[in-house]
Amino acid sequence: MPADTLDPARLPEHVAEAKSAWRKHAQALTWEQKVAAIERMRERAALLKAARERRRTVMP
């Protein structure tokens, strides 16, 4: 079965396989790549926080 085709009867297995594959990939990164990923997460969190604060200040 092609990788972009899912069998509805096996969705839990598909999800588990996809998560496992992602985890293997994430663990195989170098430490520098992982720290760069953490830095991107921090930037996104800061943007989200700023957006939340902007929304709060414009609320009546």
Added chain:
Amino acid sequence: MRDTLQVLLRLRSEGLLARFAIGGAVAASYYVEAVATEDLDIFALLRPSASGLLVLTPLYARLRELGATLESEHVVIHGWPVQILPAYTPLVEEAVEAAVERPFHDLAVPVVGAEHLCAIALQTGRPKDYLRVHSMIEAGCVDTAALARLVEKHGLSGRWSIYARRYT
């Protein structure tokens, strides 16, 4: 991060930070996949002053000279909020002493070992700490016999039982 770590290594070479090691989520990312974190935890062995107190004034003064800024409990070094935590328990002290230098770009940076990181996480005991232990054990990067010895030595059997109930 590289510049942040370089400042910390510089403080060590200048004798202001006797010995330190990276802990927390950034250290965990050496062993397992990266997870979000707000700060960089540094465990440090600090020399007490003549009065027996830990005086951080010279350390912070030098950090300010190097461009760092103080923000509540953090010192922001090259954009990274850093928490410099004195080794607050015998376990943390042991973890700093046993830390191994790991390559990060062109630097050699002391990182808390996997077993000590798990033991410290058990000692801290928040849900995310238990999750870190689980993630590291599951990834196969922890010598579980060595971790069991740390659990025994530092009185963490109760915390280990909580972990085992939740994750095994």
